[in-house]
Amino acid sequence: MKPAPFDYHAPATLAEAVRLLQQYEDDGIDAKVLAGGQSLMPMLALRVARPEVLIDLRQVAGLTGIREDAGTIVIGAMEPKQLAAESPLVQQKQPLFHAATELVGHRQIRNRGSVGGSFAHADPASEYPAVALVLDMEFKAVGPGGERSIPAEEFFVTYMTTSLETNEILTEVRMPVMAPGTGWAIQEMARRNGDLALAGVALTLQASGGICTAARIAAFGVNATAVRLPQAEAALVGQALNATNFTNAAALGAAELVEPMTCIHASASYRRQLVKTLLERCLAEAAGRLG
Template sequence: MKPAPFEYAAPPTLDEALAILSENDPDEVKILAGGQSLMPLLNMRLARPELLLDLTRIDELGGISARNGGLSIGALATKRDVEDSALVRERNPLFMESTIMIGHPQIRNRGTVGGSMVQADPAAEYPAVAVALGAELVARGPGGERVIEADDFFITYLTTSLEPGEILTEVRIPDLAAGTGWSIQELARRHGDFAIVGAVAMLRLESGICVDLRVVIFGASDRARRHSEAEALLAGERPSAALFDAAGRAVGQSLEDPTDDVHASAEYRRDLARVLCVRTLTEAVERAEGSGG
């Protein structure tokens, strides 16, 4: 189980990386960040690029900072960087919680925020949280910089709207609005595994009325998706178990083409999506109430 031969480049700057990318056939290049998903594929020869372009020497792509009511996270920041960041802890506990749910410490020490986004695994936490939070993904390419809404970034299984020749440079995560109640939960066969199904819920309570709802299901189909029909059921209403159940049913019914594999049938996933929708909404409301919202 050894990789096929490849050329290797590890430029120290983004400009050099972009130049290398433009000089090569994009189909023959694989971009390496933390490698926690790509390296197994290389080892199994399921990916066999001519050139491996390693971004991990580009210091300018690291770092986490505050920016315009949100966080700017360099694409090469590791999950460990996020986990250790007081800024993230303070500004966005949902993003922090989703980080700690990822894999294991040894994976988080190496795996990057940008890598998870670009990998676009439908069962991964970061794309789901990015969709829920309305994150922006910043890419640089031959035509300059482009800002892509998370919902437009994730297309389907392992596919994003990054163009060939583009490199993801930054993920912009809006801060949680004051009083936001949130929840992220997932069901995996083992602790740390990719989720069979996961859910993210966010909302605020204004005078006891649900507003600013976000319900995202991941792991259940080709990509993490918002479920606006469930959100609509709750918007403007007082939270109640009956409404959560209705929202859950709406999620279950609207889930398109659920994944069917050795761990879970499509029908099972559909029902788990319902269950997790209810559970995350319940927890999100509890948090919102706890925050005095």
């Protein structure tokens, strides 16, 4: 199928892009921003989405780049995912985000798809929202009222829905540099290499003298949005990092998932089992990276 007809704008500035979004909203016309098009264009072609206007962000100045700012890695929303994956700064200082990026689709998709587009799209099977929860990322958005900062736990609302207003543009993603000695892991199960995950787990661990001092765990591909697993986290803190405790925490994590999704590829119980297995494996992998 081909997309339904739409009007097209390619503004050169963020202010102009926001002005266009606001103007169309005031006129009751459905306008959407276009980033890399790797999710939006298929949705247009299938007519799952039928915006009357597309506002292309690719000419907008100032939305790309990767830099470090006082212990925080700042990535422009329009930075291509492949460049984020290849960035030495990201590879060395935020290896979990690097590993997550390499799991996203294929190189061609990462070349075109933007970092911000994946967060704004908020696909429940995407690696990025789970990593955002684990790393406690922050999102900067600009709208007619100016700029605001949104913490990850308030950003992802439900299935493909974020707390961005319809007249706001995501401009920047901020994530902490990984603290030295942190253990981390991300694992997923997909039908084919590059497919969106049927289920996955991302986590970080910290420890002192073989005892877990902090754990942040999130599952993706299971519910309408990525979810933290607080019972599994709590079960680990204060405990020795050993296989028995990993098995117990994984069982708790799988049990605390509320109504996993069912689809033709994976039932709810299969997804729950996947989270248990992947969580146990991630804990062992992350423990191997501690220190």
